[in-house]
Amino acid sequence: MTQERKIRVLIAKPGLDGHDRGAKVVARALRDAGMEVIYTGIRQTPEMIAEAALQEDVDVIGLSILSGAHMELFPRVINALKERDVDPAEVLLFAGGIIPDADISPLKQLGFRAIFGPGTSTEDIISFVREWAKSRPLTAA
Amino acid sequence: MSVDNLVARLLAGNRRALSRTLTLIENDTPEGRRAIALLYARSGKAHTVGLTGSAGSGKSTLSGALAKELRARGRTLGIVAIDPTSPFSQGALLGDRIRMQDLTSDPEVFLRSMATRGALGGLAPSTAGVVTALDAFGKDVVLVETVGAGQDEVEVARMADTTVVVLTPGSGDDVQAMKAGIMEIADVLVVNKSDLPYADLLSKQLAALVQQSPSGRPIPILRTSATQDEGIGALVDAIEEHRAYLQQAGVQQAHRRRQARHQLLALARQRLIDRVVAQQGADGLLEDLVGKVARREVDPHTAADQLIGG
Numbered sequence: 026m027t028q029e030r031k032i033r034v035l036i037a038k039p040g041l042d043g044h045d046r047g048a049k050v051v052a053r054a055l056r057d058a059g060m061e062v063i064y065t066g067i068r069q070t071p072e073m074i075a076e077a078a079l080q081e082d083v084d085v086i087g088l089s090i091l092s093g094a095h096m097e098l099f100p101r102v103i104n105a106l107k108e109r110d111v112d113p114a115e116v117l118l119f120a121g122g123i124i125p126d127a128d129i130s131p132l133k134q135l136g137f138r139a140i141f142g143p144g145t146s147t148e149d150i151i152s153f154v155r156e157w158a159k160s161r162p163l164t165a166a
Numbered sequence: 167m168s169v170d171n172l173v174a175r176l177l178a179g180n181r182r183a184l185s186r187t188l189t190l191i192e193n194d195t196p197e198g199r200r201a202i203a204l205l206y207a208r209s210g211k212a213h214t215v216g217l218t219g220s221a222g223s224g225k226s227t228l229s230g231a232l233a234k235e236l237r238a239r240g241r242t243l244g245i246v247a248i249d250p251t252s253p254f255s256q257g258a259l260l261g262d263r264i265r266m267q268d269l270t271s272d273p274e275v276f277l278r279s280m281a282t283r284g285a286l287g288g289l290a291p292s293t294a295g296v297v298t299a300l301d302a303f304g305k306d307v308v309l310v311e312t313v314g315a316g317q318d319e320v321e322v323a324r325m326a327d328t329t330v331v332v333l334t335p336g337s338g339d340d341v342q343a344m345k346a347g348i349m350e351i352a353d354v355l356v357v358n359k360s361d362l363p364y365a366d367l368l369s370k371q372l373a374a375l376v377q378q379s380p381s382g383r384p385i386p387i388l389r390t391s392a393t394q395d396e397g398i399g400a401l402v403d404a405i406e407e408h409r410a411y412l413q414q415a416g417v418q419q420a421h422r423r424r425q426a427r428h429q430l431l432a433l434a435r436q437r438l439i440d441r442v443v444a445q446q447g448a449d450g451l452l453e454d455l456v457g458k459v460a461r462r463e464v465d466p467h468t469a470a471d472q473l474i475g476g
Contacts, residue, residue, distance in 0.1 A: 030193055031281075056257035061281050066264040073270045077263060080277055082185040110182040 032060040032158050034085040037074045038067045039102060042092035047121060051087060054147035055154065060085075071098060075105030078116065084161065085117040085154055095124055095132070103135055117157045121145065169197045173204045176303060181276065184303050188278055191295040202295045209301035210422075212244070213409050214308045216322035218288060218348065219332030221314025224358040226265035227392040228332060229311045232405075233269050235398045236307055242274045244300030244308040248290050251281040258282075262311065276300060288312035288319030294429055297325065315348055323351035324428045327421070328408045330354045330401075333372070335364035349375075352385055353408045356401060360389035383411065446473055 036052040038045055045067050052064045063081050065073065078086055088095075088102065099120065106113050113136040120132065121141040129140050139153055169190070175183035187205075190198035217232075219225050226247065233243050247262030258281035269275045278300075280290040289312060290296075300308045312322050323329040331352035355376070357369050369387055376385045386404045390397035412418040446452045455473055458464040464472075 031283075033189075052259060056252065056259045057255045059255050059257045061251075061258045061260060061279075063260045063263060063279050065270075066261075066267065070271075073267070076270050079181060079185055081260075081279055082189045110180075 032085065032154065033081060033083045034060050034062045034087060034154070035065070035074070035078050035081060035083040036062055036087045036089065037065045037069050037077065038089050039069050039071060039074060039098045040090060040092050040094045041068060042090065043067050044091045045089070047091075048087075048089035051089070051121065051147065051150060054151060058151040058155075060154070071101035071105045074102050075109050075111065078106060079109040079111050083116065084158065085119070087150075088118075088120045090120065090122040090124070093123065095120065095122070096128055099132060099137070100135060117154065117161075119150075119153070121150075169200045170204065173201050176205075176299070177208070179304070181273070184276065184299065185278075187299050188296050191299060192280060192290070192292045194292055198292070198295065202298055205298055205302035209298045212297075212301035212305050212308045213328065213405075214297055214301070214310065214326045215405055216310045216312065216326030216329045217332060218312040218315045218319065218322050218329065218351075219356075219358075220334075220337065223314070223332045223334045223337075224392050225311050225314075225332055226262045228356070228358055228390060229262075229309055230266040230269060231390075231392045231395060231398045232402060233266065233275060233309065235402045237269075237272060237274065239402070241306040242304065243269075243276070244297070244303070244305035245269075245275065245277040245311070246280060246293060246296055246300070246308065247277065247311045248280045248282060248288070248293065248313050250313050251283050253284075256283075276303070276305065282313055286319070287321030288315045289321045289325065294325050320348060320351045324425055327412055327418075328353045328405050330356055330405065332356045332358050333368060334359045335362045335368045337368075354401070354404045355385055355387045357387065357389045358392060360397065361391045361394060365389060442474060 034055050036048050038048050052062045056062045063077065063083065065077050088099065090098065103113050118137045119139040119141065120137050124132070124140050124142065132140060141150055172183050172187055176187050187201050190201055217225050217229055229245060229247070233245060236243055249258055249260045249262060251258045260279035260281060262279055263270065263277060266277060269277065278296060280293065280296065282290050285291045293310060297308050297310060310322060310326060312319060329351050331348060333356065335357065355372055357365055357372070369389060372387050376387065388397055388401045388404055390401055392398070412421060443452060452473065455464065455469040459466050459469050
């Protein structure tokens, strides 16, 4: 039986804050939307996140952060991905949590295609991922 | 990039190429099948260890502890961790990495999460192919952790060299253990969470059962507490002793022949079904017969004959 190409998503929480309710809600919503969601738990270093993305060959990476350390940690995630030959441009990167408006533009320049703040509906995140998936190349090789 | 190139990079030790190859194999694409064809002759060197047991028995935590011990002994590792696909949404939440945090920064450990994608039996449909790739990549040991298994999910034993069945205290009386299925596939039995009450009782019940085992080889029963890191060294010893036993003249060969037969027949069966469904589905015969069986006009056996006979 030939399998349809599943959307594989990594949901991770970099840094030291342990507030993972939002990450879990998003992980569950994407699962219920038919995606395969790898959830790594809290307190991940940028290297751990990049390793998981490499080994799991995910299409999408969603980072959740509430500690305020995103401008420090997110660039390190991008670098760690590049070091592992995972091209951030080929992966859909998005972020959620408490991220001030002023930081959105620099994060988008860094490669994050969307920032979802408090009050975002999970439907918005699901359709955002699905829209992107339609346009991605079909072969992983 | 062509599959042949990708596989060449995999064989040169490139982890990104390994990861991409695993995706092609998991999606059962023509490229994935080509990759398996290129890799298969180079596989068969790794010790494949299956870990199975009921949901919540501590398989992931135990896998993590085993992996740490194997790394301490200098072995390189592939881990395939399987979690269930939802029969309703077809989505899956793959959470085994949470229990293996200590390993995730070790480049000699490659952990891949897989969803069952509708397969029964405790494995994902492409698990064997993924194991082949990790094996050909050069991993010394490939650990396969099944979904939380009930009594009848025995597929892992048809793929692994060594099957470890994980039990926990308080999970049923000795009649449960006498039932057929998962208890019979164990090469090594583990009483995990052995710090809990009734661990002694379970160990004794298992010991009594194993005495009655017809296979001849005594099945070791080990007590572990994965969270307390107890009993892990002895478990690795038992797993390695089983491998040594397999490597005795004739034993491993017979084991691998049984596995090859099973895998070959399973794949051939799937291809035949796909072919029949594609042909008769297009002709409308399939739906026609489905209706007749549902209305009790034709019995299922006769309908199946008609479906295959065309």
